[in-house]
Amino acid sequence: TANPRPTTCPQTTLAPREAPACTATYTVTQADLDNNAVTDVATAHGTPPDSETPVDSPPSTLTIPESGLVAAISVVKVSEVTSIGAVGQQVPYRFHVVNTGGLTLTNVNVTDVQAPPSSNANLGPITCTTATLAPGESTACTATYTVTQADLDNDGVTNTATAHGTPPGSRTPVSSPPSTLTIPEGGLVAGIDVIKSSTTVTITAPGQQVPYTFLVVNTGGFTLTNVTVNDTVLPPSPRGELGEITCGPQDTPNGEVTLSPGASIQCRATYTVTAEDFTGSSLRNVATATGTPPFGPPPVSPPSPVDIPIPHPAIAITKSVTPTVVSAAGDVVTYRFVVSNTGTTALSAVTVDETDFSGTGTPGTITCGTPPVASGAVTLAAGTSTTCTSTYAVTAADIEAGRITNSAIAAGTPPTIPGQDPPAPVRSAPASAEVTATRGAAITVVKSSSTDKIVRPGQHVPFQFVVTNTGQVPLTGVTITDALTAPASAANLGPITCGPERTPNGAVTLAAGATVTCTATYTVSKADYHHGSLRNTATATGTPPDGPAPVSPESTITIPVKGKLPVTGSSFPAGLWMGAGVLAVLLGAALLLVVRQRRIRA
Structure with a gap:
């Protein structure tokens, strides 16, 4: 509500199922950033034709989180006193505190620690003009130190200041790097320092305007004229894209500023992002400050760098296979691909492509994630990964080859940068997996017979043996062994x-x-006939090129005896019994013929 934003719609009358897009723009405030997000609730209204009462839609809420802002603070400690010379001398300290991060800091304060033999008991209270700093704002804190004999005996007083501030919410307070000041006993020196900062936390597009702030402090005991900020943009960013540096509320040109001891000034410049900047992982530049003292060499400040990250796409893949050893055609292996977004920006249309596959069959479809989706339909945020899988059925040719080699790469498309052509997909280095195919020996036999029953002694029973080499190597000397169950005798089995x-x-x-x-x-x-059945079992074997000879599983058949005569114990030959039976039949037939002839005559 702090930033009213009119909503515009292309039309205000809607037929059923019409859905025009209405738009509005919201300007982010520091309060939104400090709140870690901005939340907006929208409701649509409309009046039906037969009613004067408007109808309202259910509310639609959208929350956009803050991303990437950090809290940071810096301090520079100075004093207009450049030397000490008497016990009880009052040394005023000034602490220039700057909020160098992107979040508002509260409870801003400074702690100052004296190096022995100096004592903190001689430092008065530290007071600051404000305890709350927005990003880029600064405050001046002050304290007074009373010189002791120990300080004079030590040839000076040294103390170190640290600034602190609490970011919004429940975040842990942040502390500045320490700022140490030594005031010697006697003698003046020239000194200068600079703190460079920016409210921009990430580079998003060419043409983006990046504001830089330079806080310059005269840390010495002399007035400095011609105070100058030098800002060096590091490769691959081109030089000359940084705008003019100006200082103070009057926009004094860089190089025309004068600073008395302990005084400070804030300078500014704007950098315009170029396409060349995106060839690196960040926009990096370093600032230094200098000035001209009344005499002696100009002091140069320590460098103050600022490094703003640039989204950088990258992708990686690892590949594995289970099992790693197969032994027969039809065995199924599962390939597993772990694809990771190792860059700093999201990747869409993430795919896994087989680039080198030695198998003679057809690889299965690659799917990713849970539930599985097809390769190419995956989106990965920066720092995340997904697992993809595919299966493959081993062929006889693969077994004969002895191995299956396989390489894959992952690819993904980074976001399009406004004003530029769509980017090319980024590709990973290849990842490989290998399956070893063992060439094993195996054999089977299936025994059968076209005879389904035994009807008499002397009957010939044909046997058939179907032998198959079910292994992956040739077999020589293939042999069938047919074991007969007693009373059957191998002597009655003809050659195989x-x-x-x-x-x-x-x-x-x-x-x-x-x-x-x-x-x-x-x-x-x-003996077979009187036993009631004929039973035998066959096995097969053969000799492989190396290793033990395989033996097939047993194949057994049993042929029953049908129509078997009862055994009485008589030793009368069975052939004579059969002859007597035939004779009796013939006599009966003749007798019947004589009777019929007599009836005809009568």
Whole structure:
């Protein structure tokens, strides 16, 4: 409410669903900065056609936080007395205190510590003209010191002043760097000091106006004429962009100021930001002050630097993979990418791109964050990071190659600087991950038969064995072992041969992933028939180029006996029993034929 701002709308009559944008501008005050934010509440009003009573929208609140302001304070201690010469001499001190930060400081005060053998008991109270300083404001504090014999014996008095101030809210009070003053016993000296500051805390765009303030203090015992502030802008910023330096309320030109001992003056200048400034990480410059004493060399102040940061985009990526070892086609690995914004400005459209991938398959889609979003739809604030992942199914060619190598880079787009072309994305250094593919040996066998039952001794039962090299290396000397369960006998199993060439068992070679079909025939014995079933189990093995030979899992089949005659214990041959049965059938048929012929004659 301290800064009224009219709101303008392009139209005041709205049809249903019309939504024009109204605008207003608010001017930030120091109170807003001290409050750490500015909060605004908006309400819309309108009158419907069939009513004279306006309707109001729900309120819409927006809070914009303060960003990057710091609290800082400096002090310069001076005295018009340049030497001491008697016990009880009164030495007046002046403390020039400046708020060099961006926040208002309250409870501004100065502490002054005397170096032994001088005693603080001889320093009177320190009083200041004001206890509250806005950014860039200064105040003068004073105190008086009474010289002692110890000071004279010590050849002078030395003390150090520190200024303090409390920023808004619950922030911790800040203290200045110390300012030390030594007044010798006898002798005058010339001295000067300068404190440079700016209310600008960050550089945002070319053309920005950056105000600088220079507090110049005559710290010596002589009047100084031709007081001059020299401000050096450091590379990569170009020289000549700093405006004219003027001093005091009369805007006295730099170099035409006169300062008596202990006096101070405030000088000002404005720097115009250029595009070249953005090639560095900050706008840096250093000020010094000098003046001409009545005699002797001109004193030069210590340098007073100011370093204002410039947003700098940067991005980094680390990559890892789990698992790091695979052994078969179809194994799935997960790649993990940690992308970090290592710069000082936000990055949008953050992507992860695979730049070097040796796999023969197709990498999975890269997604980032929780919930996952597609790479390219991520925004990272300065100093934050996100984790992206993708998966990949290993191929047989990858296993054969022995490894899968993979590199990736991250990229992100910094904000557009007003008045300039959109910036190019910044890219990270590549990050790599590697998966090792082990070439293992493995084999399987599946046994089957087209015979589903045993019907008689002497029956021939065909067996089929389908052998597959399920490993990643070739196997030689592939062999099938068929174990028969008693009373079945291996003597009744014919030779096992493989493939259309009927290669002997044990002479087969299988490439990785290859399959061969082998066969053998078993002749059923009486013992098998009377046992009620024929059961056997097959396994397969082969010799790899190196390492142990793999053995397949067992493959077992059981063929039952069907229509088996009861066993009576008789030793009469089964063939004779069958012959007698056939004879009985023939006799019955003949008898039936004779009966039919007699009926026809009758």
